[in-house]
Amino acid sequence: MISPRSLAISALAVFALTTDAVSQDRPRLRDLGVTVGVLAPGPLNAITDVDGVLVGQVTVTDGERVNTGVTAIRPHGGSLYHDRVPAAMYVGNGFGKLLGVTQVRELGELETPVLLTCTLCVWKAADAMVEWALEQPGMENVGSLNAVVGETNDGGLNDIRNRPITPAHVREAIESASAGPVEEGSVGAGRGTRAFGWKGGIGTSSRVLPESLGGFTVGVLVQSNFGGILTMAGAPVGQELGRYSFRNAIEGDSQDQGAGAGDAEGAPTSEWTDEDEGQGSIMIVVATDAPLSPFKLERLAKRAIMGLARTGSFAGNGSGDYVIAFSTAEGVRRQPDEEWTELIEVPNDRISALFEGAVEATQEAIYNSLLKATTVSGMGRTADAIDVDEVARVLREYNVLRP
Secondary structure, three states: OOOHHHHHHHHHHHHHHHHHHHHHOOOOHHHHOOOOOOOEOOOOOOHHHOOOOEEEEEEEEOOOOOEEEEEEEEOOOOOOOOOEEEEEEEEEEEOOOOEOHHHHHHHOEEOOOEEEEEHHHHHHHHHHHHHHHHOOOOOOOOOOOOOEEEEEOOOOOOOHHHOOOOHHHHHHHHHOOEOOOOOOEOOHHHOOOEEOOEEOOEEEEEEEOOHHHOOOEEEEEEEEEOOOOOOEOOEOHHHHOOOOOOHHHHHHHHHHHOOOHHHOOOOOOOOOOHHHHOOEEEEEEEEEOOOOOHHHHHHHHHHHHHHHHHOOOOOOOOEEEEEEEEEOOHHHOEOOOOOOOOOOOOOHHHOHHHHHHHHHHHHHHHHHHHHOOOOEEEOOEEEOOOOHHHHHHHHHHOOOOOO
8 A cells, every 4th residue: 555655756756857857947157058166066065065074955846836845954964963073154134033053052053954944844844853752773762852944935936824844744754865966946945935026946956166275175155035236246137127125116216207117028927026125045055174163164154145145135124135155075074972072173264165165065055046947837827038149139138148
């Protein structure tokens, strides 16, 4: 007899295959011939370029009212409770429901994977992860566990009050996590999100430092669901395509002069209004194999906000902008029963290149989340994917793309 859990996962697998085919037709930033920054990406240009990092995703949709999912980031494939990684968090704007933040800040370590999902599913996802973790070998006597779950609000396309995430979804995301390429766009926790007025989603990127600067890797994964004025590698794409925050107010003030970017091709035609105020959120996960203490990881996390700003975000009042950073280096891991901790870490005078890597990878991950996203409909609304041809046209006009 086939269990309900197996049926649910099978249905999701069929959907994932369909989504993969559509998403593969859309480019990442570098496929357009655009690079940001000066550092080279890793082989996958993904957070999984950082040694040990695994990513798993489950997309949950019914094609009408449900568009959400779970994205799981595992710093390594072992037991995080027994082999904890140093971690830190930084808050750009705190309008969000990030679970587990106080203990991470107090102790500076992760003891569970990091889950991303929708706002009202945070507690269901955490409960399911705790159940999964307590079933693992060596966890028989554990009586305390700090589940870390982040979110963005996908209620525009998703029946968020129905809280559609189940324990089966969470388990599948954690257990399917792998070190290979990371699917981007309208998948996992990015299924129902929007960014800059277009369809947002999951995006990732990485940077590898030259050996003379340490040879370390920095990887970033984002769940983009925020507003602003989209700028791509310096080109004002959002303004040129007529979709940006405060557009309605600005056009209203300038109509007497016959001005207004609202006449531009690609302006929104749906009833969406929150892009006018820059509402929304973003979760940013930064991983590195550089041996860093929690204090230095917090410094690294701060730089991810700089990458976010480069894309055109201003961290609006209703935006939850959170960064979680961790190190996978074995020399800085912690065991709960150890008597002494001895750390060898990157000194302050050698950390600037890592900062640059975090800025660049965050910026590119956000662009990838937009470019790879596919059009999604739900709750009577449609979030359209950004027009790649129109993006390329603007980039050419501003000499970002050259013949």
